[in-house]
Each structure stands twice: as structure tokens, then as C-alpha cells.
Amino acid sequence: MTQPSALVIPAGVHAGLKAHLFPGDGCEAAAILLCSRSPGVRKRLLAQRLIPVPHGDCATRTPDYISWPGRYLEDAIDRGEDEGLSVVLVHSHPGGFFAFSHVDNESDAVTVRALHAAYEADHGSAIMMPSGAIRARMYRDGIATDLDLVIVPGDDILTYWADRDENQRAPVAFTSEMTAQNSRLSVLVIGASGTGSPTIEQLLRLGFGRVVGVEYDFTEFKNLNRILNTTIADAKTEVPKVQVMLRAAESHRGQGVFVPVERSILDREAVLAGADCDFILCCVDTLEARYIADLMGSAFLMPIIDLGVVIPTRQASAKTVIADVCGRVDYVYPGGSTLADRGVYTPEALEAEYLKLNAPDVHREKVKEGYIKGMVEEAPSVISLNMRTSAAAVNELLARLYPFRHEHNSGYARTFFSLAAAEEDHTAEGKFKRGDDVELATGDREPLLGLPALGA
Amino acid sequence: MTSQNAAGNRPANSTITIQIAGLDLNFKAVSIVDPTPTGAQIAAAAEVLPDNDPFVLRFLDDGELVPILASEVAPIDDVNDRFVVTSADRAFRLKVDGEQYDWPAQYVTGKTVRKLAGIANDLQLMLSVENEPDTVIGNRDLVDLAVAGVERFYTVHETWKIKVQDTVIQSDLPTIKVRDAMNKAGFDPAQPWHIFLKVAGQPKQEVGLDFDVDLRTHGIEKLRLTPRDVNNGEAGNGFRLLGVDEAFLAQSGWRWRTVLDQGRRWLIIDDYRLPPGFSSTAVAMALEIPNTYPGAQIDMFYVAPVLLLANGNRIGATETLITIGGVTYQRWSRHRGQASPWNPKIDNVRTHLTLVDGALSREVNQ
Numbered sequence: 001m002t003q004p005s006a007l008v009i010p011a012g013v014h015a016g017l018k019a020h021l022f023p024g025d026g027c028e029a030a031a032i033l034l035c036s037r038s039p040g041v042r043k044r045l046l047a048q049r050l051i052p053v054p055h056g057d058c059a060t061r062t063p064d065y066i067s068w069p070g071r072y073l074e075d076a077i078d079r080g081e082d083e084g085l086s087v088v089l090v091h092s093h094p095g096g097f098f099a100f101s102h103v104d105n106e107s108d109a110v111t112v113r114a115l116h117a118a119y120e121a122d123h124g125s126a127i128m129m130p131s132g133a134i135r136a137r138m139y140r141d142g143i144a145t146d147l148d149l150v151i152v153p154g155d156d157i158l159t160y161w162a163d164r165d166e167n168q169r170a171p172v173a174f175t176s177e178m179t180a181q182n183s184r185l186s187v188l189v190i191g192a193s194g195t196g197s198p199t200i201e202q203l204l205r206l207g208f209g210r211v212v213g214v215e216y217d218f219t220e221f222k223n224l225n226r227i228l229n230t231t232i233a234d235a236k237t238e239v240p241k242v243q244v245m246l247r248a249a250e251s252h253r254g255q256g257v258f259v260p261v262e263r264s265i266l267d268r269e270a271v272l273a274g275a276d277c278d279f280i281l282c283c284v285d286t287l288e289a290r291y292i293a294d295l296m297g298s299a300f301l302m303p304i305i306d307l308g309v310v311i312p313t314r315q316a317s318a319k320t321v322i323a324d325v326c327g328r329v330d331y332v333y334p335g336g337s338t339l340a341d342r343g344v345y346t347p348e349a350l351e352a353e354y355l356k357l358n359a360p361d362v363h364r365e366k367v368k369e370g371y372i373k374g375m376v377e378e379a380p381s382v383i384s385l386n387m388r389t390s391a392a393a394v395n396e397l398l399a400r401l402y403p404f405r406h407e408h409n410s411g412y413a414r415t416f417f418s419l420a421a422a423e424e425d426h427t428a429e430g431k432f433k434r435g436d437d438v439e440l441a442t443g444d445r446e447p448l449l450g451l452p453a454l455g456a
Numbered sequence: 457m458t459s460q461n462a463a464g465n466r467p468a469n470s471t472i473t474i475q476i477a478g479l480d481l482n483f484k485a486v487s488i489v490d491p492t493p494t495g496a497q498i499a500a501a502a503e504v505l506p507d508n509d510p511f512v513l514r515f516l517d518d519g520e521l522v523p524i525l526a527s528e529v530a531p532i533d534d535v536n537d538r539f540v541v542t543s544a545d546r547a548f549r550l551k552v553d554g555e556q557y558d559w560p561a562q563y564v565t566g567k568t569v570r571k572l573a574g575i576a577n578d579l580q581l582m583l584s585v586e587n588e589p590d591t592v593i594g595n596r597d598l599v600d601l602a603v604a605g606v607e608r609f610y611t612v613h614e615t616w617k618i619k620v621q622d623t624v625i626q627s628d629l630p631t632i633k634v635r636d637a638m639n640k641a642g643f644d645p646a647q648p649w650h651i652f653l654k655v656a657g658q659p660k661q662e663v664g665l666d667f668d669v670d671l672r673t674h675g676i677e678k679l680r681l682t683p684r685d686v687n688n689g690e691a692g693n694g695f696r697l698l699g700v701d702e703a704f705l706a707q708s709g710w711r712w713r714t715v716l717d718q719g720r721r722w723l724i725i726d727d728y729r730l731p732p733g734f735s736s737t738a739v740a741m742a743l744e745i746p747n748t749y750p751g752a753q754i755d756m757f758y759v760a761p762v763l764l765l766a767n768g769n770r771i772g773a774t775e776t777l778i779t780i781g782g783v784t785y786q787r788w789s790r791h792r793g794q795a796s797p798w799n800p801k802i803d804n805v806r807t808h809l810t811l812v813d814g815a816l817s818r819e820v821n822q
Contacts, residue, residue, distance in 0.1 A: 117584075266747060291751045340751075340800075347798035350752030358719040358747075362778075369789075437801045452696040453747045 003210065003276060004148035004184055005043040007035065007088070007126070007136045008301040010335040010440055011154025013047050014132065020052040021092035021128050028066035028092050029055055032076045033126070035086040036443030038300045040276035045086055045122065045138075045147070046301045046441035051076055063094055065103065073111060077118045083445070087115050088136060090126040098129055098166030100137065100144075112139045126150075129166045132158065149184070151278065153303040153333045155410040155429065157400045159185075173402035179207035186210035187397075188277040188302070190265045190293055192241045193217065194383070195307055196283035197228040198390040200245050203281070204253050206394070211249070212259040212277055214270045215241045226383040265292045268454045275300050281393060282306040287345040287353045294339040295449040297332055299442045303400065304332040306339055307393040309385050325419035327389035331396050331412065334440050337432035342414065385419070392417070475538040476502045483538055491532065495524035502541035511561055513540045519567030519595035523560060548601035552609040562602045567595040569609055578628075579611040592672065616671035619678035623703055630672050635665040637679055642707035652680045681706070695721055698750060701805040714745070717780050721745045723805060724780070728759075731813075733820030735764040742785055743808060753798035754808045757815070758785040771819055790815040 009017070013033070021029045032051040038044035053068045060067040076087045089111060091104075100108075108125050115123040116139070124138035124147075134150040152158040159181070160168055171177035187208050189200050192215035203211050219227070219234040219241055227241065229248040242260035249258030263270040266288060274280070280302050282293040290306055297304040307330075312323040332339055339345065355363040392415060399405055405412070414427040447455030472491050475483040476498060486501045493501070499510035512524040514531075515538040524530045530539070540563060547558045552573035559572070566581050575581060581593045585603075593599065593609065616627045620641035627637075634653075635645045643649070645665050652660040653667070656675030663669070669679070694714035696702070705712050711726040721744065728741035739759040746752035760783050764770060773789040790811070792798060 288748045288752075291748055295751070345751075347751065347753035347800060347803075348755075350748045351746050351755055354746035354748060354752055447696065447699075450698075450750070452698055452701075452749070455696045 003042045003186060005138075005145075006149040006151055006278075007045045007047065007134070007147050008038075008441075009033070009047040009134070009150065009152050010301060011152055011333065012335045013050050014152045014154070014158075016050050016052075017090060017128065018132050020050075021090065022094065022130055023055060025061075026063050026094050027055075027061040028064065028094060029053070029061065030058065030066055030068045030089070030091040032072060033088040033090055034076060034080045035088055036083065036441050036445070037086070037122075038275045039444035039448065040272050040274075042276040043122075043147075044276070044300070045088070045136075046443050047088075048085065048441035048443070049079065051079070064101075066091055070111075070114075073114065077115070080121070081119045084119065084121045086122045086124065086138070088124050088126050088138075090128060090134070092128050092130075094130060096129050096131070096166055098127075098133065098135060100125070100127060100135075105144075108139070108144065109142075113142070131167060133160045133166050133168050135160070135162055153301060154335075155333070155400070155408065156403050157279075157303060157333075159401070170402050173398055173404040178398070178402050181401075182207040183209045185279070185401075186212065186277040187279045187281060188212045188214065188274040188296075189281045189283060190214050190274070190289055191283035191285075192227075192245050193223065193283070194226045194285075194386045195309065195390045195393075196281075197226075197230075197241075197245065198383075198387045199281050199283050199307075199394060200258070201228050201248070202390065202394045204249050204258065206398075208257075210257060210259060210277070212261060212273055213242045213245050214261045214263060214265050214274060215245075216262060216264045216267075217241055219244060226386060265289045266453065268448055268456070271296065271448055271454060278302065279397060280304045281397070283390070283393075286357075287349050288357075290339055290345055291350060292449065292451075294332070294345075295451070298334055298338065298438050298440055299445075299449055301334045301441055303334070303397075304330075304339070305393045305396050306330045306332065306344065307389050309389050311382075311385070322420065324421070325385060327385060327392065327417050327419075329389065329392045329396055329415045331400065331409075331414075335438075336429055337413065337434045338438060341435050342432050388417075388419075472532055474498070474532065475536060477538070477540050478502050478542075492529045493532070494526065495528050495530060496526040498524065498530055498539050499526070499541050502539075511542050513542065513561055513563070514538075515540055515565075516567075519565045519597075520571060521561070521563070521565050521568045550601060550609060553611055559601065563598050563600055565595065565599070566593040566597045569593070569599075570595070573609075575611055579613060582610050582612055584608045584610060618669065618671055618676060621678070621681050621702070621706065627671060631668045631670050633665070634663055634667045634669060634679060637669060638665075638681070642703060643681060644707065644709050649681045654678050654680055695745070697723065697745065698804055704804075704806045715781055720780075721747060722758075722780050730763075731817050731820050733766050734816075735766060735768075736761060739763065740783070740785075741812070742780055743805065743812075745805075750800045750804060753792070753803070754805070755792075756790055757788050757808075757812045759788065760785045762786040765819065788812075788815060 017031055020031050023029060030053040033047045034049040035045040036048050038046060051072060053072045055061060058066055058068040080087055112123050112125065122138045124136060126134055126136035128134050136147045136150055137144045138147060146162040148162050150160040171181050185208055187203050189196055189211060192200060192213045196215065200211055200213055218238040219230050221235045223230055224235060229244050234244055240262045242262050246258050246260045261270050261273045274296060280293050280297060282290055282304055284290060293304050293306065296302055308328045310326050313320050314323045330339060330342060400409060403409060411428045412426050413429040413432060417424040470491060471487050471489050473485050473487050476486045477483040488497060488501050490497060495512040498512050514522040514524055516522060542561045542563055547560050548562060550557055550559060552569060555573060557572045569581060582590050583593045583599060584590045616630055617624055618637060620637050620643060623641040625637060625640040634651055638645045651663050653663045653669060654660050654677040655673055656677055694716045713724055715722045715724055723743045723745050725741040727738045729738050730736065742758040743754050745754060763786060774786050776787040777784050778787060
């Protein structure tokens with residue numbers, strides 16, 4: 001099944017676009033989006049930069065017509081040519097006409113052709129409704145093709161489909177309409193073990209059209225107490241965990257839905273396979289994998305849901321006692337605070353983890369010498385805690401796609417629960433310090449994700 | 457224009473020889489029994505006569521075409537004077553940068569288009585032909601205006617680009633010496649390099665420092681550099697660093713390599729000069745580069761051989777020894793303070809080496 005072609009617009013860019021295209025006078029307005037490309041197979045254009053065409057510079061602006069100076073095209077060409085960015089010309093239809101008019105077609109025939117003459121890339125045009133809905137189309141050899149989906153990942157994840165009307169309301173959560181829309185969306189799940197396997201199970205049962213599972217490890221006897229669908233036979237023959245997931249997926253969803261990637265996410269091929277998805281669920285116990293997820297989220301404009309579980313213990317009169325039983329779910333969207341901003345990992349912790357994984361003796365010694373602050377060990381978690389956290393993570397994704405909370409989603413950037421204290425805490429997006437130097441939508445720039453280790 | 461200067465050494469009243477071509481543009485030597493032929497005589501001497509109104513153009517050495525009227529005496533300087541005989545039955549239209557010009561002949565040269573449109577020397581003339589890639593038009597290139605769709609010329613600023621390793625350099629001239637290209641990209645030509653010129657679809661060609669690279673070559677990609685001295689087959693190819701690191705190291709003049717050793721990843725710089733005051737003047741400097749670099753920090757540094765101060769004193773927090781590729785290195789436990797934590801957006805090998813240099817200087821600047 002071919003995946004829907006998509007234009008992904010960060011929430012901040014979408015808000016800026018809407019404010020500029022609907023200045024309140026009821027007349028059409030125009031802007032230009034420069035877009036990079038996601039590096040996978042699927043056509044995913046990533047809005048990297050917004051160039052507004054000032055209202056005062058337009059020769060004509062009426063409720064159903066606009067004429068604007070071509071020098072802004074040149075501006076876009078100058079900025080986009082080196083990286084081969086796609087130029088998408090956007091204008092508003094204040095009347096809410098969710099289709100391209102014959103005037104739009106005639107205008108494209110001239111302008112898009114000029115863009116193609118300037119440099120070869122996918123160029124196109126788009127229209128925006130007062131509701132914020134966008135329809136975009138790209139040209140190849142003079143033929144326009146609508147992009148199937150325009151997606152805006154923010155506090156809520158807005159989806160605008162080319163084959164639906166302009167008042168696109170998100171389907172109601174937990175209905176068959178929700179399942180129908182899920183079938184057109186795809187999720188990358190990093191990790192297929194304790195928290196990954198119940199996450200994959202839920203996403204498949206919720207009808208997601210494609211679930212890519214990245215996991216390099218194989219089944220062992222010690223996994224049988226917490227990885228769904230693993231069997232004694234799998235442990236005996238050391239079946240790769242993603243093959244276990246594939247077998248289960250095919251038994252109830254048929255072929256072609258679950259895509260097994262038997263690699264570490266620190267592998268170029270795994271990143272490329274993941275870049276074709278819409279969302280990332282990060283079900284891992286290493287910081288390096290979270291770092292890669294964080295970079296993918298920013299570079300390929302993918303919302304991330306990162307989950308972690310921990311059961312800290314303490315010594316009390318020579319006995320080990322449970323200090324707490326905790327789960328954490330973070331929702332990160334491109335342009336918001338990153339996992340790095342939230343302190344989920346640091347340069348020091350990544351370096352310490354590299355030593356721990358590659359030179360354990362040196363790591364132990366450095367901890368002893370006090371060079372590395374003791375890291376919180378992720379204790380072998382248990383299936384009941386894993387499933388609770390995994391369910392919270394999957395519900396988080398649904399809440400963003402099909403809002404059902406009483407309060408705005410921005411209040412739930414992080415959910416932290418303690419089973420010992422029987423408490424659940426929420427941290428709002430605004431409470432996290434945002435690094436202002438994150439570059440969004442770098443797309444297929446090399447080396448992949450700016451990491452020499454992922455270079456071609 | 458008529459020319460009375462007797463260039464060459466033609467006796468008067470004798471036969472002259474000139475080069476004439478018809479519409480096929482095959483120039484042939486033709487004799488004319490008149491040292492001062494008119495346009496009409498030259499047209500008559502051409503073997504291929506067009507059906508209508510022959511029209512003569514003088515083809516100057518720099519590529520300019522000068523119309524010679526039927527009654528006008530053609531200036532003859534030399535046996536290699538070239539004339540094109542074409543037809544003047546209609547004017548041809550061409551556009552340069554959107555401006556329209558009429559030209560009375562079927563053929564035009566780059567030089568003539570430049571003159572017509574007054575194009576500055578530093579601009580390059582381009583021809584846009586439908587359904588074909590745009591081409592550069594040189595001064596002496598002839599363009600047939602009768603070909604359908606040929607008419608649109610435009611000008612671009614002439615800069616030529618080539619990649620050297622992974623740095624793009626620009627040149628104002630269409631050719632550049634390998635040596636100059638390397639200098640521009642920050643590589644030291646004095647270092648021993650194997651230099652390969654890579655052109656799409658062709659095998660790589662090894663070139664020398666004085667080789668002239670023609671930047672107009674179709675499909676030209678890059679100059680690739682490989683150090684001549686490859687130690688243990690591990691020069692710079694254990695793993696990649698950031699582009700900025702590799703460019704910095706390349707222009708530093710150091711010999712360096714990246715090495716994978718028992719799961720650990722090292723950048724090793726040979727002959728790293730030390731400030732005076734140590735037991736050695738230079739060391740091999742090793743930095744550990746985690747696989748998640750630059751997200752992960754570089755911490756500490758390692759030197760071989762083991763250093764003492766010149767007066768024989770030991771140096772604090774350098775007791776730990778490790779081996780990399782069978783060589784013993786001394787670990788300097790020097791870390792970033794809380795005040796200056798590693799920043800993945802800014803920090804790299806170069807910034808870490810400034811900390812290394814600071815740590816070394818502190819030991820000897822008592």
C-alpha cells in the first residue's frame with residue numbers, strides 16, 4: 001500500500017501563515033513556504049521557512065483575487081536553490097472555497113513553470129481556508145498532483161486530507177472514524193521489548209496503517225515475563241524480537257502493516273525506514289536512542305512520545321525496599337521543547353552511556369572516581385508497569401490526534417505517575433525551557449541528522 | 457569600414473585567397489581575382505549560393521560577425537579571413553535578458569550577441585533552448601537562429617564552483633590549478649596528498665598540483681584528497697567526523713586518523729606540538745569520540761608518550777594509562793566545569809582542542 005504523500009508544517013509556521021494570510025480585511029493574501037524533503041522513500045515535504053508577501057506590496061488584493069510581485073519568487077529561489085528546497089506558493093481563500101480555481105491554475109502555469117526553470121525540485125502551490133485547513137499540490141512535468149495530507153504537529157496534531165471538505169474536524173476519539181483515519185497514518189516504534197511490544201500491539205489493534213518496529217535484539221528466556229507474543233520456542237531459537245512482532249501482526253492485521261527493522265536506531269538504514277512515518281514512539285532504555293529520536297523529531301518534523309519506567313529501590317536496615325514505582329510519558333512536537341531541553345539526556349550522560357556500552361570497565365572506574373554522576377539504573381521493569389506506561393503513551397498519541405481532554409493538550413507535555421504515591425503529575429509545555437537553536441526540517445541533509453556516525 | 461592598411465604582404469591587383477562557408481559552415485579556401493572584393497563578389501565566390509538575397513558576414517577572430525553589404529568592399533587582412541554567406545530574405549529575432557533584438561542573418565555568434573546587447577565582460581552568455589539543458593555560448597560559438605525555439609539568451613554572473621573534499625570553492629575563472637583550489641579550500645598542498653579529479657560517469661583521474669582543472673567540464677564533481685601516508689590502513693577511515701572537524705584538521709597541517717579499537721573510537725593527531733616545559737616537545741594526541749558525538753561530549757584527552765614536566769616532576773591527575781592500537785597513552789583527567797558545559801551546537805574537535813591547549817599551558821606556566 002503506498003503511503004499518503006504529505007506536507008508537514010510545524011505548528012509555529014502554520015500559525016504564522018494563518019495570521020498573515022487572514023489579516024482581517026477579508027481579502028486574499030500570499031506567502032511562500034520553502035520545504036525540504038524527508039530522506040525516506042515516502043514523499044514527505046517539510047516546511048522549513050515561511051516568506052510572507054507583504055500585503056502592501058501586492059498590486060491587487062480582493063476577496064477572490066490577488067496579484068503579487070514576482071521578486072518574492074526570486075527571493076525564494078535565492079534562498080532555496082543551494083539546498084534544492086521545494087517552493088510552495090500559498091494564498092488564502094477567505095470565502096472558504098477548498099479547491100483551486102481556474103485563476104489559480106492559470107497563475108501556477110506561469111509561476112510554477114518559472115520555478116522549475118530556476119532549479120529542479122518539486123515545486124507547487126497551496127491554498128488556506130479561514131479554518132486553517134490547507135490543500136497543497138505539487139507539479140511534475142507540468143502536471144499537478146494533490147498531496148494526500150497536510151499535517152500540522154503541535155499541541156494538537158492537525159490533519160487536513162485532500163479528499164475531505166474544508167471544515168475538517170478531527171474524528172471523535174475511540175470511534176470507527178478514528179480507526180479509519182489511523183489506517184492512513186504510520187508510526188515508528190523504537191524498541192520492541194518491555195514497553196515496545198505492548199505499544200506495537202495497541203497501535204496495530206487501533207488500526208494504524210503502518211507500524212515500523214526498530215529493534216536489533218533477539219528473544220531470550222528472561223524476556224518471556226514481559227514481551228508480548230514471545231514463546232518458549234522463540235527463546236530457544238533466539239528469534240529476533242521484530243520477527244516475533246511481525247508474526248503476531250500478520251496473524252490479526254495481515255501482511256504489509258508491520259515493518260520489521262532488525263537494527264539499532266543508531267543505524268542509517270533504520271533512520272531512513274523511520275523517516276517515512278508520521279510519529280515516533282520511543283520505547284527504549286538507552287539515552288542514545290532517545291537522542292536519535294529527538295534529532296529525527298526536529299529534522300523530519302515528527303512528534304515524539306518518549307516513555308520510561310523506573311523502580312528505584314533503597315537500602316533500609318540491610319533490606320532492599322521499593323522507593324517508588326514510576327512511569328514517565330513525554331510528548332514532544334517539532335518547535336516545542338525537545339527531550340534535550342527537558343533534561344532527558346545531556347552531553348555528559350550520552351558520553352557516559354557510550355563508555356558504559358563500549359568500555360564498561362572504564363565506565364565503572366569513572367563512576368568510582370566521581371567523574372560520572374551515578375546514573376539512575378533502569379531496573380528490569382515488570383509487565384504491569386510497562387503496560388500501564390505504554391497505554392498512557394498510546395492514549396497520549398490519540399489525545400493529540402483526536403482531542404478528548406477537558407483541558408487544552410498544552411498542559412500535558414509530560415505525564416509522570418507514581419504507583420507508590422498513587423499520584424499523577426502533569427507538566428505544561430510552557431514550563432520547559434526551550435532551546436532556541438534547534439534547526440527544524442533539515443530533512444535529507446547529510447550527514448543524516450548531523451551525526452557523522454549516520455553519514456552515507 | 458574600409459581598411460587601407462596593407463596588413464600581410466599581398467601584391468596589389470592579384471588573386472587573393474579567403475575562407476568562405478555557405479550555410480553548412482564548412483569553410484573552404486576560395487580564390488578571388490580582386491584584392492578588394494565586394495560583398496557581392498564574395499557571395500558569388502561561395503560555392504553554395506542561397507536561393508535568395510545572398511548576404512555576407514565577416515567572421516572576426518574574436519567571434520564578432522560584421523555584415524558586408526553587396527556594394528561594400530570587404531576589408532581583407534589575411535588568407536585566413538573568414539566569411540559566411542547566408543541569406544538575407546528575413547530578419548531573425550532574438551531575445552537577450554528579455555530585450556528583443558533583430559539580426560539580419562540566420563547565424564549569430566556569442567560575440568555579436570554581446571555587442572548587440574552590450575553585455576559586460578564579467579557576465580556569461582547563456583542560451584535557453586526548449587526541452588534541452590541551457591548551454592554556455594562562447595564568443596566564437598555560432599547559433600543557428602532558424603532552429604525552432606532558439607531565441608532566448610540570458611546572462612549570468614560567471615562564477616565556477618568545485619568541491620574540494622567536502623568544501624565548495626568558487627572561482628572567477630573557468631580554470632583553476634589544483635594547488636590554488638586546495639589553498640582556497642584550506643588544504644595544505646605541501647602535505648603529501650593523492651589528488652583525484654572526479655567527473656560523473658568517468659573513472660577518477662589522479663592529478664598533480666599544477667594540473668589545470670577546467671571547471672566547465674560537464675559533470676565535474678570534486679577533487680578528492682587522500683593522504684599519501686596511510687598508517688596501518690587506518691588513515692582517517694576508521695569513522696567520519698563532522699564536516700567542520702575534517703576541514704579544520706585538513707587545514708591544520710597535522711597528520712591525523714580515526715581509529716576503532718576494541719569498541720572505542722579515537723581521533724589521533726600525530727606530532728601535536730606542546731608548549732615548552734614538558735619532557736617532550738610533541739606527542740601523539742588522542743581524543744575519544746563517542747558514536748553519539750556531537751550530542752555526546754568529548755571528555756579529557758590522552759597523550760603518548762607519557763609526559764612529565766621538563767624538571768622531572770609528575771603532573772597531577774594523569775596516572776591512568778591505556779593502550780590504543782598497542783601504544784600506551786597517558787590520560788589527562790581534565791573536564792569541563794559546570795560553567796562551560798558541552799554544547800552540541802557549538803562544540804567540536806576544534807573547541808575541545810582549545811581546552812586541551814589550555815590544560816597543557818596551565819601545567820607549565822607556573
